[in-house]
Amino acid sequence: MCLSIPVKIEAIDGVQAIGELGGSTLKVRLDLLPDTLVGEYVLLHSGFAIERLNESDALNTLSLLQEIMNDEMD
Amino acid sequence: MKWIDEFRDKTIVKALVSEIKKISKTPIRLMEVCGGHTMAIHRFGIQQLLPSTIELLSGPGCPVCVTDQRYIDHAIALARHTDVIVATFGDLIRVPGSSSSLEKERSMGADVRIFVSPVDAVDVAKENPLKKVVFLGIGFETTTPTIAMSILQAYNEDVLNYYVLSAHKIMPPAMRAIIDENIRINGYICPGHVSSISGIGIYSEFPEKYGVSAVVSGFEPIDILQSILMSVHQLESNKPRVENQYNRFVQPQGNLVAQQIVSTVFSPIDTYWRGIGMIPLSGLSLNSTFAQHIAEQNIEVDIEPLKISSGCICGDILRGLKRPTDCPLFATVCSKENPVGACMVSNEGACAAYYLYEQ
């Protein structure tokens, strides 16, 4: 359950923010993630940002996957 | 789309699949308890990619599917009130109650409106001061904070005609109930977005007490396959533990602000799960501070007597005991167009996923 999608925060005005996804912009409430910064990616669920992207963990995951892929290719 | 497409890369999918095939020796059963996982597994055809040693089961992870029929009947009774606007997520509208559904009530004139965000329903309450706007609060840890916010907002802004009919549920007690019922599973694929809110500590009892692997997983095909790979590693080496595949969006402690808001607004109560029964302290009800926003206490309704349709085995399916195709009603009496059980209603119910994608 719990459809949530990463959107990029483009503008913030208090708890109201504008997020971008595939070129569309959306209203995002930041009440649950108050210290969000412009430029960050957040998970959007029923109008609210519920968590921010931990970019270094994301990149680590991807490089780990790359390793698995390289091992498989060998 | 950034941070989505990277996790749908087909060469990585292939590599993960062959890695899984390489190391998976012992037959295992992994249960996901999130409708989002059910949908993704069917949408991307993941079971087909896996070796025969790995069986994926769908557990009670779809909030629509586990919502008790009495709750639906209550919502229907509210919809029949001429001064009530029923506000709901799109998911609930076709769920059959004892003799009706919200969709049917709407076709007969009830004011039932679909919302993407609960705070928009608070605005509707402000615009319609003579009406009572009742939001149907369903969902697990992920959704609860957003409903809690709508209640806080209505409370702070004195929107006295905004109410919530709460059927919010907590995931771990149901996961425990599954194991306590002796349903044989080797590992849980844990719900990523629930964990974004709750953190990963809520799963520690499963490896520790029950010897079951618990991998917190994202929702893209690579996430799910990597989680399966992690589970296979754990189980093959006989070291079940909590692992976090979805660390890009799940912090170990979860979202503390959201947890704080939920505990301000809600407290745990015993609640019924469709198909499973009563599970102690697995539901949430509004705290007394917000009594004026509790639909049950403020709007009197006449709820029709409960009538459960016979032959439906949703309960067994939700518990992973049976597959949709084992049900005598599946695709004959019960179809996507005319769902009998809740598992067919929600697109992410196990029956609907089978009906749409596998049949």
Next chain:
Amino acid sequence: MKGRVPPIIYMNSDRSTIKLDHGSGGTQSHELIEGLFRKRFSVNQNLLMSPDASPFIIGGQKLRVTTDSYVVDPLFFQGGNIGTLAVCGTINDLAVSGAVPKALTCGFILEEGFPLSDLELIVDTMAELSKRLGVPIIAGDTKVVDKGKVDGCFINTTGIGLEREDSGHVSLGDQVIEGDVVILSGPMGDHGMTIMSARHGLDLSHQLSSDCAPLYAMISAILNEHASDVRFMRDATRGGVATVCCEWVEDRTLGIELMEDHLPVRESVRGICEILGIDPLYVANEGRMVIIAASAAADRILSILHSFPEGEGAAIIGTVQKISPSRVVLRTTFGSSRFLSMLSGSQLPRIC
């Protein structure tokens, strides 16, 4: 794999009222048309109501007629308004059935209190389109009803066209053979997601825009060169591309395999679909069509499509095969496959 059991809406469900799903273009609409309208209205088998424009003959002249009612909320949206739909939709129904659109009629049902300036905008749009396309509006009707009885403005248009000598077959699609290719004339889901975003206050920057457009010029360019290579055409409106494919395969010994990788969807549409849990294959379009054509002509047809602005993004999305007769199979990016069924119920935004 067992055979698909047809939905049996009249057997076990409440049949006492019409629900929104009956108008969604999916299985329930289908049931209503087959179970009620076609049964009662088709007294003469030669006057079968076809899904797009029906053939009939007057004085030896082969004609096609179609009628469609337009209700949309909001009436004005990015890329058009209800008037654009009312003209384009009906002309497109004629064009995809292999007819040359000749005339339109229109009927308005207006709600008491509806702003005259809005009506003027809608009528101006229709007049401009009808002039540009050379299809005059030759008869009309207006009714006004009490406030609350309709939602602003409903429009019905009827279109009459002359059947092309060389293209009578494209409507039924019974000349399709194994190995033919399935072409989609542009990215899918633009219209439906524009409307849904507007209703739910998404897409604040108006990135999405309806695809509603007249397809006649593009179709006639294709038929002038490839009438015999085009085996089937249908505009992919309500129910989307998946439903058009499902309707075609029904009761046939052939099936369709669609390739997920090849399905054209704009980033912005894909994004909103992901947020709302909606599959773009089922989202309505108002200026897109599915063409089944001989594979040898596919590249040429594609380049004709690409030469029109409304055919930008056209792609080959699948093939006709006989491995799964009467079924539409989606081959996923990862090589696995799943069946596609007709749209069931209307598409609703989900949270879970």
